[in-house]
Amino acid sequence: MAISKYIEDGNEFWKVYVHVRSSADRNRRVQKTITGLKSESEARREEKKIIQKISKDVQQQDNKGLGWGTVVDLWAEEVKMGYLLNVSEKCADEYLSIINKWTKDWSDLFAGDITRAEGRDLIIKLQNANLSKAYQKKIKNIINNVYEWGIEYKHIKGRVDGPLKGLIVKVDEEKPPEILTLEEIKKFLMSAKILGSKWFYLWSAAILTGMRSGELHALSWSRIDLEKDLIMVHESYDSTKKCIGPTKGRYWRTVPINSSLKSLLLELRQKPESHISPFVFPRFKEWDNGDQAVPLKTFLKSINIKPIKFHALRACFATQMLANGVPAAVVMKIGGWKKSSTMDIYLRLAGVETKGATDSLGFMPNEISFGDNVVSIFSGRSMND
Template sequence: MASYRKLKSGWKVTISQRDENGKLRQTSKQGFATKLEARRYAATIEQDIDGVKKAKQDTLFLDYYDQWVDTYKRPKVQASTMIKYRAVHNLIKDNFAGVKIQDITRTDYQRFLNRIGQHYAKDSIRIFTSPIKECVRSAIADDVIVKDFTQQTEMIYGYQRRDVEYLTIAEIKKLAQTIEQSLKPTRPIPYVIYTAIYTGMRLGEIAALEWSDIDFDKRTISITKTWSSVTHEAKSPKTESSNRVIVVNKHLLDVLLQLKDNGHDMIFKTLHGMPASRSVNVSLRSFLKKAGINKSGYHFHSLRHSHVAYLLSKGVDLYAISKRLGHKDMTITAKTYAYLIDEYKEKQDQQIVKAIDEI
C-alpha cells in the first residue's frame, strides 16, 4: 500500500509491501506537484512490483536451472565438468518438465530421489543432487522461492554399484607378459595399458605425459596435467594433490623408451591423435582374452584398483599408496578401496591369530 505526505518541496509517496519472507520493503519518492501525480507514480510502482513477483512465480524449474548454470557455472568450469551439468539438465527435464519451481514440494523432490535411486549408485546420486541443491539455494537468494524443498530429504540408492573387479598377482603378471609379447612402437595404446599396470595412473594422466615428465636418472614420473577427451588438450588436474611425482622401476622406463623413435613430445600420441578411452578398453579386453583372464566387468580404470590391490598385498603403507594415487588424504583412499582394505585386514587378522596361538 502507499502513503502520502505533503512537504514544502511537494508531495511524497511511500510504497510499502511485504516480500515472500514477510519482510517489509519500502520505496519512496518526493517532489510531486500534486497528490494525483504521486498516486499515479505509486500505481506504476505497485504494478511493476506485482509484475516482477508474478514473473518469478511463473519460472519453470528447468528454465531457472539453465539460467543458473549459464550465469554461475559455465563461465568458470571446465568443458568436461559441463557434462555433469548437462546430465542434471536431462534429469530435471525428464522428471520436472513444465513444473514451476515454486510448485515443487519436499514430497515431490523425495519422490524424484526415490525414482532415480533405483537406477544409480550412491556416488552418482550425489553427483546429480549437489548441483540441484546449490541451484535451489540460489533461487531462494533471488526471491524466486521461499523454502528449500531439498531439505530433510534422503538419498535413495537401492542400486548398488558392484565392487570393481581386480586382478590377482598371478593375473597381473600374466597380463603384463601378454602385452610385452605384443609391443610395437607403432601402436602406443598397449604401452598405455602397460604403464597403468605399473603406476596406477589414470588414463588422462598417462595420455598427457611428455618425455620431459620422465626423469630417467631418478626413475620418476612427474604428473602435472591430464588429457581432456572433450577439449582435446592437456589441462591442469582438478585438485592440487593430483600433481605428484611417483617412482617407477627401470623395466617400465626401458619399455617406454621404445616409443622414443616416434618423434612426438607426447609419449603416447598415435597416428590418429591421442589414445581414446574406447580404443584403450577394446585393446585391454583383447589382451585379457589372449591371456585367458575372464573378467567381464573389467575396464581400464580397474587397472588402478588392481595396482592398489597388488601394493596392499605387498604390505605397502596406505599413506604411501594414497600419495601415489594423487588423493587429497588417506580418507579418500580408504573409502574408495574399502573393500580391498577389508579383505587384506581379514588376512592380517588371521595372521595375528596364528601368531598369538604360537605364544
C-alpha cells in the first residue's frame, strides 16, 4: 500500500496504490490505483475503502481454490518427486509441456471455474490440430489426472470432476506396430556387420537385450558381469537435459547375457576406446541428441527393409522372445515393462496364443471322386492320368 503526492498542470494531487496478495495462492494478487485525489486525508479514506473492497474480493477468490496454472505447477512438482506417477523426470516435463501448450487459455482462470463447455472447446481444438485420436486421449487423461489430484487435495474447489470428464475421444483404429521379422533381423544385422556400420554394436545390443536407447547410452562396463552373464540396468540418459538419471520405471532390473551378446561385448571390450571411456558403447552426435532413429531408418531403406523407429528394436526383442516360448512375465521383467497391455500387443504379434489352434481343422478332403476319375483338389490333376 502507498499514498503519494504528485504535481499535474501546476496542481497538487494525491495517488493511492493498494495491492493485496492471496493467502492461498501467492501467485495471485489484486491491485488498484486511484489518482486525482485533492488531499492526503481524502487519500487515506480512499485507501481504507479500497483495502476493504480488495480484501473481500481476494477472500472470495480464495474460496474458489487455486488458479489452473498454479494447480498444474504443483501437480508437476509432485510428479517429478515421484509421489504421483511412476514416471521419469523427462516424462514429467513432457506432461507439463503438453498441459501448458494445450490449456494456455486456461492459465489465468480458476481451476474450479473451467466449464464443460471449455472442455469441449479444447477437444475441438485438438481435433482441428489433426492430432491422432490416441494423442488426444493422452492429453485428456493427463488433464483429468491433474483435476483428480487437485480436487483430492482441495486445491480445486466447487466441483467433483474435471471439465473433460465424460467427454469421449474415439481412439483410431489399432494398427500393428512396425517391427522386423526374424529373417529381416538377420539380414539387417548381417548387413550392418559386413558394411562396417558404426551402429552395428548398438543395434545388435538393442535387439539382444530389449534395453531402451537411454539405458544403452548410460550403460557402463561396471554394470556388466561377464562371469554371471548379467547386465544391471538402473540408469538412463536424457537426451533433452544431456544427463543421466533413473530408468523410465525408476527401478533397477537385470538382463541376462546370451552367447551372442557376450561375444559382442567381448569384441567391444578389446577396442582401444573401451579403455578410455567408462561407457560400453561409442558416442555418436545423433545418439547424444536423441536422433538415433534417423540413421537406423536410412540404413534399413538402403538394404530394402522397411524403416522402423529405434524403439521398435525393443519390440523386436519382445516378440522374438515370446515366439521362442519365453513366458510373458519373464519378458516383462527383463525389458522393464510394467503394463500387461503392452505385452498383449507383442503376444499378438508373436502369434503365441493362437499358434497351432487351427491344426485340428482337418475336414478338407484331399481327393474328390467323379465317377471313374479321382481328382486331387489341391493339384487339380486327375489321379487316373
